[in-house]
Amino acid sequence: MSEFEPLRVAIVGCGNISGAYGSSLKTKPELIKIMGAFDVMTDQAKNFVNNYGGKVYEKFEDVIADPDVEAIINLTSHHAHAEVSSKALSAGKHVHSEKPLATNREDGKKLLDLAEKNNVRLSCSPFTFLGEAQQTLRKAIHDEIIGKPLIAYAEMNWSWIEKWHPNPEGFHQPGAGPMLDVGVYPLTILTAILGPVVKALGYADILLPERTIGSGPKAGQKFMVTTPDQVIGILTFASGCIARITTNFFGYSRQGGIEFHGEKGSLIIDTAVDFKSGVSVRNIGDNDWKTVPFVLEPFAGVEWGRAMFELAESIRKGTPQRCTGQQAYHVLDICLSILDSAKKGCAVPVESTFIPPPPRY
Template sequence: MDAVKVGLIGCGNISAAYLRAAAFFPELQITCCADLNESQARARAEEFGLRAVPIDALLSDPEIEVVLNLTTPQAHVPVGLDAIAHGKHVHGEKPLATSTAEGRKLIEAAAKAGLRVGSAPDTFLGGAHQTARKLIDDGAIGKPLSGTAFMMNHGHEHWHPDPRFYYARGGGPMLDMGPYYLTNLVNLLGPVAKVMGSANAGFTGRTVGSGPRSGETITVETATHVTGLLHFVSGAVIAVTTSFDVWQHRHGNMEIYGSQGSLVVPDPNRFGGTVSIARQREAWADVPLSHGIADGNFRIIGLADMARAIRAGRPHRCSGELAFHVLEVMEAFQRSSDEERTVTIESRCERPAPLPARPVLGDLG
């Protein structure tokens, strides 16, 4: 297939991972990059052999088919709308938007223009999570009934050079890390029907621990501990906690409990890991991975799948509809907490198509 030409906007911390991974996917040709911080764009361009251009020039380039939007969450929708207005498909970092109202604008604008929206995370396409999906689809644990999902740490300020956006409105552990967990749960179990949630902030300020802002205090403007229950359309009920308030814990990342057994699913922020199964009263056993995309950081595979989907005329897996559904679910935790009620989820999405069980990186079916 002819490579899809891509322009990258947002040359911050995560862009290096995308650009390193792009070398594994010949269906993508990232030609240029841009950032409001022009020196940052020039540094990335020099590092990866790209052209550093102004944002307007990138958007106006007729050869660019897809804009890869790696800006901070608060800029995801404005940049995405600009890309769509210039006739470009857009694939962005997670979350899709900082609110469903903003996310809806992006989805509707793309639909009106006949363009595609894609969004991270794409880690659910990794070998471990596709193996877990296959086990569930094959009935290895019977009907999924319940489960748990935990993402708990003490925030990112100890390592991130500028962590302010994590604690601003539209940030927090649910919107930052929740997409990995909830997207994978939708991949495994299908869409969510309703949410019961509770949210609070354990600390009013955070101290930056590294980089040029080291020692600076950040005011916390969002919930930093979010917990609750997801009721899936399928009938499964999953307990979820995301937190930046926890120093240490011993919970696993994710477990699914079925009518005939239990399944351990590894960190959904990674492509690989160990999948384990226990059938009824049998001992736990590790499962060989049925899919090969497992070792490494391939945080561009969702865009590679979109590129192939554009050429083939099929749906792409990391779709805007999936990302919007996950965004509505994440937002519902805070709404449920604020309004002290169960929140019904209005949107629905299809489970993304499973990957074929092939070991070849980039063979996305």
């Protein structure tokens, strides 16, 4: 028997990723109840509701006016996140937003203020630091199995997004691009484990300005890339650790995951996203890598409802959730600082900070 009533949620934005959310959310009806869905393209919402239940909302205003809806899951396109989240928070709804939190600092800050003012929760992707492999990595670092971590290398080389995504233009516009779209995965893990970043140095370029859509109704259409499609950041953490993160939207890469190199050895996670990624350690003097045992039984793949399951439980129990708006804002600030630095040609301070989430183990 369930400890409490499931959190009643509505989905806003029913595109590519909504199916992964819908099917995952349906696995824990004791935690989440889908009340309905809205999309500016009504057929998308109809399709979602046919598969995952609830009703179709004809207008966004109807979603936020519905007293039965407690929380909004914002799966809209990058550039719509801030407006949708701010209206939902203003209406007194809890919000979980897909990444990035917003596309600029002003909007991001406004969301933090609105959540506080209205006494509602603001949660944001990426939630993959909650994965069992990522928690295993966290414990290994915090147990100092490689001693003090000195430097980390993260790779997020995400290939030609427009070849598989039917609606890729927004991924290549200012406010998105590879650092804000996928760099946020390792950045959220790095900051969850190492704490806040204080300085960023960036290098960024548009290397392939003209792209051709490869799938869906717009296949064959060309469009222009208007934000860097390769972004490299070098970060200094308050802890003193340094990290280099490489992101791009082209090429097939065999490099992935995150490496940590410390005083006593090296630690690697094979990917930043998969909850069952391998975690290995090699200390000074070892002849080979050793597998680090998982601290929790791993989910195979990505459990897309994970942040919502956490949020539902923490709202009902009155405890803080681990995916916070503050961390998402700090990650946004890091991404924008890397891009600012790339423009200026010198390192820039990262002004924001946050309190890292507690472990799950």
